[in-house]
Amino acid sequence: MSKKTREQVSTVVRYTVLILVGFVMFYPMLWMVGASFKASNNEIYSTISFLPKSPSFQAYIDGWTATGNPYSLYLINTFKIVIPKVIGAVVASVVTAYGFSRFEFPGKTFWFSILLATLFLPQVVLNIPQFLLFRTWGWTNSYLPLVVPAFFGAEPYFIFMLVQFMRSVSRELEEAAEIDGCNSFERLVYIVVPMVKPTIVSVALFQFMWAFNDFQGPLIYIDSVKKYPTSLGLRLLTDAETGFEWNKVLALSVITLLPSLIVFFLAQDQFVDGIAAGGVKG
Template sequence: MAKSVQGIVYHAFVSILGLFMLYPVLWTLASSLKPENEIFVNAASLIPSRLEWKNYAEGWAGFGTAGFSLFFRNSAIVTVVTVAGTLFSSTLVSYGFARLNFRYKPALFACLLSTLMLPGQVTLIPQYILFHKLGWVNTFLPLVVPAFIGGVPFFIFLMIQFIRGIPKELDQAAFIDGCGTFGIFRHIVLPLTMPALATVSIFSFYWTWTDFMGPLIYLNKPELYTASLGLRMFSDPSAVTAWGPMFAMSILSLLPVIVIFLFCQKYLVQGIATTGLKG
């Protein structure tokens, strides 16, 4: 009896907490279907008086020649290339730290850990100056090239912990069979790190798709804008903000995030759990 009461209380608490967490998304969805003059008049209501599908049509049309089909395409290009670069570089660097012995390894690993504690604002101006001198401003290069160079410290640390949990006897057996350093990485380590790779891919996708600061700094041409910058164009402090179309495009921009979470949450939990337990 006591267990059943505890179960009811637990599920009731989780349901209420989940409702609080989902309410902003539900409110945005409801507001995207409301008439413009009704969005903030009865703000708490989740039921529109009538469905305004034109908010989605107007939002998708965008601004002149720059529609949201272009913004979503730009976001997809940047995200896919960044995820691929992150997987490539972070996996190689983490394998080197976890399995290879080389000079200055402890010092380099200490530098890696120190970058985890370094706020991104510290490197913002030096990076902009560097990319400006290279002539990369108003291109996608500042957003995607860093993913291929050195990797992301957080993902490298996560992968190191996972690779350290793989028995070294497998490496030794592969070495006896004639595999070199890269062969061991390709045939032994890489296939066994799939849960961690899935976690890195999901997090990298989330961070890149929702990134606003990077595109805001480096992209000035509307034809290069990502979805996050496209949403900002609906807001005009000197005029009237198009709230309905902005909420409509906000919902569409959330769809890839929600779909990936629903279909990949198993791999996300598995990768985080195994990475935390091994090391």
């Protein structure tokens, strides 16, 4: 077998394996979409095929108001949490990372070590003290406990990622801008931020997806059904005692996934660039 033939065979084998693995990974989502068009639980349980016998949008129509409120209410509530949380995480992470990467101040190494140490704290350890604190402030049954911490650098992973990338930005560019009269804030906005834009997009996407899918946070702090995000609104369809219709649950799950998928595909180029850059910088 010639070298060219071996390379061709190797390429065919690699792509065949990748296609098979990709199909296995993608099939659950494909099945979810197909099952949302099925008529009943019996049809869903009867086969693992994603193709419905008689496709119908009835599950989407009935599921939209099955909780007693239109599902749009939960979507709007979700964006009330997600949008300010993304803005807060991006702004706070960029400013904090710029401070650690560009300025010298007493205890810098110590405070950066403390910041990294918080990465190893599981959220379950923080839930009780945070709840007691926010309850004392009267923030329960509101979105404040979910949103406000993001504006104070509560996402150490994002700060760490941005610090590594900002350290690779040439200081000569900032020095030239300083000679031209730019202060620290102007240098951050006009020099550093454009150069770390892919990483900032990655931060925004990560925060968007994490906040959009957050279940535990809203479950702890929000009591009113009218304020539920999609994660809790979707749970209202599931009743372990009386049973529930899976096609409605899956139909609303598909609707819930759409914003994250749309945002990801719109920003995927910047996201990939940011992740790739973060893997080689620092």
